[in-house]
């Protein structure tokens with residue numbers, strides 16, 4: 001499997017999201033990562049289904065919706081109807097995670113589970129065969145522009161080993177503090193979907209930044225193989 005680049009629009013100009021997405025797509029973005037925050041599970045507030053619905057009209061790649069909210073079950077259907085192709089929920093936010101994962105899949109959407117930095121890899125053990133992907137947070141969720149937590153690299157290897165031993169080929173996504181300097185390392189550690197916000201949209205040329213990140217990621221996967 002190749003490596004997918006998922007630019008996070010959290011770092012983009014919200015008054016010009018269509019332009020930001022178009023630039024990232026020209027640079028080879030494979031997904032567009034949408035960070036949904038509720039001011040409860042994380043301290044920040046961002047966007048909801050109406051914005052996802054508008055983005056859906058302009059994107060050409062799948063929308064990857066990362067729910068950093070309490071009680072995500074209440075909103076899954078709305079995000080699916082708005083056009084999400086992938087929905088991920090935090091293991092720390094959900095009581096009946098098996099049910100939630102099945103509910104996402106029943107809507108025809110790929111289901112992901114997310115691990116905060118303080119949550120051990122084995123938290124997904126019982127769901128390893130059910131999930132479509134696992135998202136490893138390499139910063140504490142809530143804000144863009146934070147520093148990558150180095151321990152995340154070995155966490156990626158642990159999650160990969162756990163999925164492999166369950167017979168799952170579900171890809172692992174990494175989110176937080178990824179840039180041109182560390183992308184090769186996270187890919188070598190097993191990440192196959194890479195979220196990047198600041199490293200793309202806090203540059204003068206998001207198209208070029210996307211292209212360069214993708215080249216670095218693909219270079220690393222070739223070496224790792």
Ligand code: DX5
Nearest residue numbers: 008141142144145177197198
């Ligand atoms: C953080 C979000 C991330 C964020 C990443 O809570 O989940 O997707 O946008 O931003 P950077 O790449 O700047 O760390």
Ligand code: ZN
Nearest residue numbers: 035066175195
């Ligand atoms: Zn995210």
